[in-house]
Amino acid sequence: MADLKVRIAKRCAKEFNDGDFINLGIGLPTMVADYLPEDIMVTCHSENGFAGIDEIATAENLDVDIINSGGTYVTALPRAKFFDIAESFGLVRGGHVKATVLGAMEVAENGDLANWIVPGKKVAGMGGAMDLCAGCPEVIIVMLHTQKGAHKILKECSLPLTAEKCVSKIITEMGVMEVREDGIWVTELHPDFTWEEIQAATGCELHKDPNMKAMEEE
Amino acid sequence: MINKIMTADEAVAGVKDGMTIMVGGFLGTGSPEVLMDALVRKGVKHLTVIGNDGGLAPGQPAGEFGAKTARGIGKLLENHMVDHIIASHIGVNPMINEQVAEGTLRYTLVPQGTLAEKIRAAAYGLGGILTPTGVATPMETEVDELGRTKKVMEIEGKKYLFEMPLHADYSFIRASVADKFGNYYCSKTTKNFNYVMAGAAKKTIIAPEKIVEINEIDPDLFAVAGVLVDAIVEGEKKWQI
Numbered sequence: 001m002a003d004l005k006v007r008i009a010k011r012c013a014k015e016f017n018d019g020d021f022i023n024l025g026i027g028l029p030t031m032v033a034d035y036l037p038e039d040i041m042v043t044c045h046s047e048n049g050f051a052g053i054d055e056i057a058t059a060e061n062l063d064v065d066i067i068n069s070g071g072t073y074v075t076a077l078p079r080a081k082f083f084d085i086a087e088s089f090g091l092v093r094g095g096h097v098k099a100t101v102l103g104a105m106e107v108a109e110n111g112d113l114a115n116w117i118v119p120g121k122k123v124a125g126m127g128g129a130m131d132l133c134a135g136c137p138e139v140i141i142v143m144l145h146t147q148k149g150a151h152k153i154l155k156e157c158s159l160p161l162t163a164e165k166c167v168s169k170i171i172t173e174m175g176v177m178e179v180r181e182d183g184i185w186v187t188e189l190h191p192d193f194t195w196e197e198i199q200a201a202t203g204c205e206l207h208k209d210p211n212m213k214a215m216e217e218e
Numbered sequence: 219m220i221n222k223i224m225t226a227d228e229a230v231a232g233v234k235d236g237m238t239i240m241v242g243g244f245l246g247t248g249s250p251e252v253l254m255d256a257l258v259r260k261g262v263k264h265l266t267v268i269g270n271d272g273g274l275a276p277g278q279p280a281g282e283f284g285a286k287t288a289r290g291i292g293k294l295l296e297n298h299m300v301d302h303i304i305a306s307h308i309g310v311n312p313m314i315n316e317q318v319a320e321g322t323l324r325y326t327l328v329p330q331g332t333l334a335e336k337i338r339a340a341a342y343g344l345g346g347i348l349t350p351t352g353v354a355t356p357m358e359t360e361v362d363e364l365g366r367t368k369k370v371m372e373i374e375g376k377k378y379l380f381e382m383p384l385h386a387d388y389s390f391i392r393a394s395v396a397d398k399f400g401n402y403y404c405s406k407t408t409k410n411f412n413y414v415m416a417g418a419a420k421k422t423i424i425a426p427e428k429i430v431e432i433n434e435i436d437p438d439l440f441a442v443a444g445v446l447v448d449a450i451v452e453g454e455k456k457w458q459i
Contacts, residue, residue, distance in 0.1 A: 047330065048244045049407040062283065064247070064457040065394075065406040071245035071279050071310060076406070084409040084441075085244075085270070086338055089331025093350065117356075123318075123327075124309025125271075131331035134351040164354035 001144075004173040007190075008142050010035045010217050012101060012171050015140060016042050021051060022099045023092070023132055026070045028142050029101040043079070045097050047088050047128040052080030069128065089128065092135040099138035102129065104167075106157040107141055109204040111167040111179040114159035126162065133163035145172035151203030153177075153184065174198045175215050183207055188215035222400055222450045226256035229423045229449040230388075233257060236301075237387040238266040240337065240415045241291050245310055246274040248408030249290025250392040250425035252453045257390075258297050266302040267291055268337070268386055270330065270411055272311035283459050298322060304384070306330035329357065332381055334414050339383035341418035341446075348378035386419035392454060393442075396426035397433075400447025401440035409441075417446035425454035 005028050013035035016022060023045040024030050033053075036042050044053040048069045057063070057073035068074045076082075083091075091097055106114040113133055116126040133139050146152055153170065170177040175198055176188035185207045189198060191214050199206050230253060233239065239257075243249025273290030288296045288311075291303070295313040304326045308314040317323035328336065335347045348371060352358055358379060361367055369380040391412045396402035402424055404412045416422050424447050 046407070049409050059282070062459065063406065064459065065408050067245065067247045067407050071247070071274075073283055082406045082409060084404075084413040085330065085334040085411055086414050089334060092331060112354075122309070122315050123325075125305065125307035125327045126329050127307040128330040130329040130355060130357065131351045134349075134353065135331075161355045163351075
C-alpha cells in the first residue's frame with residue numbers, strides 16, 4: 001500500500017513545470033512535494049497564509065508563527081511570501097494557483113468531485129477545499145483507484161459535492177486519466193494492470209486514448 | 219486625547235451573553251489568548267463565535283509541539299461558552315463534535331475563502347459578495363435560520379453564489395506589533411483572519427505581542443489602520459511551546 005502511494009506521488013510530481021505555483025492537500029498529496037524534480041522551481045501554496053512551504057519544522061528551526069493549513073509547524077523558503085486569508089483565497093479563486101492536488105472519496109465522469117463530507121459521519125468541514133476546487137485551473141486527484149474494491153470513479157457522485165466539473169486529471173496506482181468533455185480517457189496504464197482490470201475497477205466507462213502508454217514512475 | 223490602551227478585562231467588559239464575536243487565528247496560531255482568557259474570567263455564555271475553526275484542545279497538535287492549554291476559541295469551548303460556531307473547519311478540536319452530540323452547540327460551515335470575504339464585506343460596506351465557491355454543493359442548497367437559500371447568479375455564463383456580509387458585536391484580534399494608536403501588523407502565518415476582522419464588528423479589540431510608540435517604527439510596515447481599532451490590550455505573549 002505504501003509503495004502504491006509512493007508510485008502515485010512520484011507520477012504526480014511529473015505534472016509540474018518550472019515556475020509553477022501549486023497547492024498540495026493533506027496526506028498522499030503532501031507526499032508529492034518529496035518527488036518534485038530538483039532542477040525546477042515549484043512554489044507550494046499554504047492556504048492559511050503563504051506561498052513557499054519548505055519542510056516540516058524541527059525543534060531546532062521551529063518558528064511558532066509558521067504553520068501549514070493542517071496546523072503543523074513548517075519552515076518557509078527564502079522566497080516565501082506571507083499573506084492573510086483574503087489574499088490567499090484571492091490567489092486561489094483568481095486562478096493564480098495553477099493546480100491543486102487532492103484526494104477524493106468520489107469522482108464522477110464529468111469531473112464532479114466529492115471529498116469533504118459523508119452524511120451521518122462525524123463532520124470536519126470543507127476548510128479551503130471548495131475554494132481550491134472552484135478556483136484552481138487544474139484539479140488533480142491522487143488516490144488509490146478503489147476503496148478496498150468499491151468504486152470511487154463513478155458515473156455520478158452519490159456524496160455531496162465539493163465542486164462540480166472541476167477534476168482535470170486522476171492519478172491512481174493503475175494509471176493516469178484525463179477528464180474531458182466526453183468522459184474519462186486513460187492516457188497511461190500501469191504495466192501491473194490490464195485494460196480489463198482498470199475498467200473493472202472503475203464505475204463508469206473508460207476511454208482508451210489513442211496514444212495511451214505505460215505509466216512511468218521514475 | 220484618546221487612550222486606547224487598557225487591560226484585557228476592561229476591553230471585554232461590554233461583552234454580554236448571547237453576543238456574536240469574531241476571533242482571529244488558525245488552529246490556534248495567531249489567536250488573541252489574553253482576550254480569550256479575559257472572556258473566560260468574565261464567564262459570558264451563549265456566544266455565537268465566528269472564526270476559522272475551534273482552536274485547539276489541550277495537547278494539540280499531537281506530537282512534541284502540543285500545547286499545554288487550549289488555544290483560541292478552544293478556551294471558550296472548553297468552558298461551554300459557545301452556542302453557535304461559524305467556521306470553515308470543525309474537525310480538529312474534538313470539543314466541537316462532542317458538544318454538538320450533547321446538543322449544546324450548533325455549527326454553520328462556510329468555505330474558508332468565502333468566510334474571509336463575508337467578514338471583509340461587513341468591514342468594508344459591501345452588500346455581499348459573489349463567489350464561484352460552493353456552486354452545486356450543499357452551500358447552494360442549504361437553508362439558513364430565516365428560511366432563506368442563497369441566490370445563484372449567472373454572469374457571463376458562469377454561476378456564482380451570493381453570500382451575505384457577516385457582522386459581529388466584537389472582533390478579537392491578535393497582532394504581532396502595534397503602535398499606541400492601533401496601527402498593526404501580524405507576523406507570518408499569524409495574519410490569517412486578523413486583518414479582515416478589523417472593523418467588521420461594532421468594536422475591534424487587538425492584543426499585540428509588542429506595543430511601540432507612535433512613529434517608533436516605519437509606519438509603512440503596518441498592514442491595518444489604527445482608525446479601525448477601539449482598544450489595545452497589553453499582555454499577549456509570543457506562543458511558548
